[in-house]
Amino acid sequence: MYSSHSSASMLSDVFETGKFTTQLQTIDSPVDVPPPKPxxxxxxxxxxxxxxxxxxHGYLLSNSFYSQLILHVASHGFIVIAPQLYTVAGPDISDEIHSAAAITNWLGxxxxxxxxxxxxxxxxxxxxxxxxxxxxxTFAVALKKLNTITNLKFSALIGIDPVDGMDKGKQTPPPVLTYIPHSFDFDIPAMVIGSDLGELKKNPLFPPCAPKGVNHKDFFDECPKPSWHFVAKDYGHLDMLDDDTKGIRGKFTYCLCKNGESRKPMRRFVGGAIVAFLKAYLLADDRDLIAIRDGHKNMPLDLKTIECYV
Known part of the structure; x- marks a missing residue:
């Protein structure tokens, strides 16, 4: 385990709100050149x-549940687009793959x-x-599943506790994991963040939210160079969401997955790690990412796992 109290080079303020004032807006009404999704x-x-x-967003979640997270990233000088891909969905992610590609093609x-x-x-x-x-x-689009083509090139990939189904051999269609090390066929830097508690059951009636065999570890194992893997100790699959998630779906986010003591530390870590990773691979400044790898006393939580394949 890597402790947040270990000594290392000083990290900048990626875990705190950045220097930019931010705005959050919802686009869901028809206008000229409307987006494919809200x-x-x-x-x-x-x-x-x-x-x-x-x-x-995650399964059956609202994009608004990530408001605090994406505002954190935006405050460090990034524009974050969070579509609402669906409100009801079955196990197949084909529609989400096509929607993500359509939104990408709309951006320009x-x-x-x-x-x-x-x-x-x-x-x-x-x-x-x-x-x-x-x-x-995210990984399915990068892998061009369903022959999906985008007119813009991605320069970085981020998977936050990604899940490919219920268990190995019970992947949801189309499957992404092949269980062949470093087999993902893309040349894009990738970061995978996992939750220590995601593979544990909240109660006997529900499966784990990020089961072993189809979770962050398996995604990282298949990433090519360069790739990064961080696992937050004592935090759960939904702990990066807003402090207060509204409505019935929002209430379920507290019931379905095993959680940490509060959401703020995990959300701050995820937001800061995203900022550090984007700075490294979009802005050619890897100092914060390297500092996270080496440990930092001011990190908001402890890391169970730190791996990089570069």
């Missing part, structure tokens, strides 16, 4: 040319209409990420 967009308000992260033409004055998106520096089922969809 969107939640977190942006800086200061003038600038900012990289873009397309972030896909449509996104600028929804940005604050003097805020510009730099889609040549584009990352794709997702949580849980959205993490699986």
């Amino acid at each position: 969107l939640l967009i977190a942006t800086p308000l200061e003038a600038g040319d900012f990289p873009v992260l397309l972030f896909l 033409e449509g996104l600028s209409r929804y940005l604050p004055p003097n805020v510009k998106s730099n889609c040549s520096k584009l990352a794709l990420g997702g949580h849980s089922r959205g993490g699986k969809t």
Whole structure:
């Protein structure tokens, strides 16, 4: 285990709110060049040319449950697009793959209409990420499952506790994992963040939210170079969500998965790790990512696992 109290080079403020003022807006009504799906967009308000992260929500979750997380990332100088891919869905993620590709293809033409004055998106520096089922969809799009083609190139991939089904041999279609080390056929830097408690049952009536055999470890094992893997000790599969998730679905987020003591530390870590990873591979500044790898006394939680394949 790597302790957050271990000595290492000083990390910058990636785990704290960044220097940019932010705005969160919802786009769900028909307009000129409408997005393929309703969107939640977190942006800086200061003038600038900012990289873009397309972030896909987890199974049966609302994109709004990630508001605090994506605002954290935006405050460090990134535009974050969080679509609502569906409200009801079966096990097959084919529709999500097609929707993620369609949104990606819309970004170049449509996104600028929804940005604050003097805020510009730099889609040549584009990352794709997702949580849980959205993490699986992220890798499926990168792997061009279902022959999906995008007109923009992804420069970084992020899987937050990705899940490929119920168990090895019980993957949801289309399956992503092959169980062949480093077999993912893409040349994109990848980061996988896992939760220590995700593979444990909350109660006997429900399966674990991130079961062994189809979770973060298996995704990282199949990533090519360069790839990074961090596992948060004593935190669960949904602990990066907002402190207060509304509605019936929001209440279920406290019941279905084994959780840590509170959500803020996990959310701060995930947000900071995303920022550090994007800075490394979109902005050519890897100091914060290296500092996380080496341990840092001011991290908001302890890490059970730190791995890099570079």
